[in-house]
Amino acid sequence: MSIFEHIDYMKFLKEKLKSSLPRRGQKKVAAEAARCQPSYFSLVLKGQAHLTIEQAEGLCRYWRMSADETDFFVLLVSHARAGTSELKTYFKKKLKNLKEARENLSQRIQNAEVMPEIDAAIYYSNWLYLAVHIAISISSFQTERALADRLQVSAEAVNQVLNFLQRLGLAEQKDGAWRSTQKEFHLPKDSAFVSLHHGNWRRRAVDNALLRVPDDLHYTGVSSIAKRDIDVLRTKILALIDESRKIIGPSPEEELICFSVDLFVI
Secondary structure (H helix, E strand, C coil), rough: CHHCCCCCCCHHHHHHHHHHHCCCCCCHHHHHHHCCCCHHHHHHHHHCCCHHHHHHHHHHCCCCCCHHHHHHHHHHHHHHHHHCCCHHHHHHHHHHHHHHHHHHHHHHHCCCEECCCCHHHHCCCHHHHHHHHHHCHHHHHHCHHHHHHHCCHHHHHHHHHHHHHHHCCCCECCEEEECCCCEECCCCCCCCCCHHHHHHHHHHHHHHHCCCCCCCCCCCCCCCCCCHHHHHHHHHHHHHHHHHHHHHHHCCCCCCCCCCCCCCCC
């Protein structure tokens, strides 16, 4: 459950208590964490009172919420407590800015440099550069011949890509085998090459869908929904992306995959 899906801190509190284990006694424990009487905490849950900022921060520490989650929860409480429309607007804007900053994926990926534009123009010009870059992390795809066979391209094309990756410090050759290095680049959200990068892999997805491989997954849905639910979906997708990186990071390099997600207003 993500705090960023909520616009009402009281609703979040109820869901948090409901999902916490063990469920019995959670209200009392949460009240102690907030340093308030259980009777007052019950009034908060009924919408008859508000948490103070200090009580909100105490709950965040008890639930071990991250800095971003704490900031967001405290702002939700501040927004609910605001006594004027101007102050509510102020806190609403702060909440919006925090969500937008969190949703900027370039800020969520650590230890990644921004690739120089002259090199990015080549790297993102074709799907093959990224495919080779990732493929050489797999032991069975660390020769030019193996890469050419796996990706169904010429050995000359693979050689050109490998030399380019080596120049950027993204690949190295040792004992006849190519390996990826620890160096990492990230493409900022406002980069001119974003559309090229997405386009390369969306076209590959279309080509792959034609093969109808049973274990592959392709989904496209066009729907009409409430505007408020767009934010809910966006938050869940971002959480999924975060979770996927936690799985992919320590996962042994055995297969080459493409994981792509889209959500946009038509």
